[in-house]
Amino acid sequence: MVTKVEKPPAPPAEQGGAASPGVESLDAIAAAGAQLDAPQAPDAKAEQQVLASEAEELTEALKLLRAAALPFAPDHVQDPLGQVWNDKQLLAIGKALVGIARMHGMSIGQLFEGYGPYIELLMALGMPALATLKLLKTPPPPPPAQVVHGQQQPA
Numbered sequence: 322m323v324t325k326v327e328k329p330p331a332p333p334a335e336q337g338g339a340a341s342p343g344v345e346s347l348d349a350i351a352a353a354g355a356q357l358d359a360p361q362a363p364d365a366k367a368e369q370q371v372l373a374s375e376a377e378e379l380t381e382a383l384k385l386l387r388a389a390a391l392p393f394a395p396d397h398v399q400d401p402l403g404q405v406w407n408d409k410q411l412l413a414i415g416k417a418l419v420g421i422a423r424m425h426g427m428s429i430g431q432l433f434e435g436y437g438p439y440i441e442l443l444m445a446l447g448m449p450a451l452a453t454l455k456l457l458k459t460p461p462p463p464p465p466a467q468v469v470h471g472q473q474q475p476a
Contacts, residue, residue: 395455
């Protein structure tokens with residue numbers, strides 16, 4: 322004896338008619354989920370604010386380096402160096418670094434995470450190198466004056 326089994330009725334969404342409220346097909350749910358997972362197009366204004374914030378953070382770090390390095394320069398060039406390495410210039414450097422990081426698909430944090438040891442080495446070597454340079458360029462002290470008959474004479 323053969324028993325006839327009938328196919329159960331298709332869900333309303335598959336029948337081609339309107340789906341009942343609250344019932345969606347699995348394909349529609351998957352498509353909605355894919356839209357949620359897809360990266361959102363960045364808001365241009367928000368992206369500019371993030372870039373400006375990162376550039377400002379870098380500028381502050383560069384200002385600290387400038388403040389630490391400037392005392393190692395000879396006295397007569399400290400003011401000119403301060404004018405060359407002014408805040409506007411440091412901000413331009415910060416913006417350029419942010420641009421380079423973005424070009425390589427990284428944030429500044431990721432750049433420092435990936436290259437942090439190199440940057441630390443550069444900073445650790447920088448201060449002793451500047452101090453050595455200043456010491457090497459320091460002229461020797463003048464010879465002591467000799468006293469002849471109560472008057473100082475140059476040696």
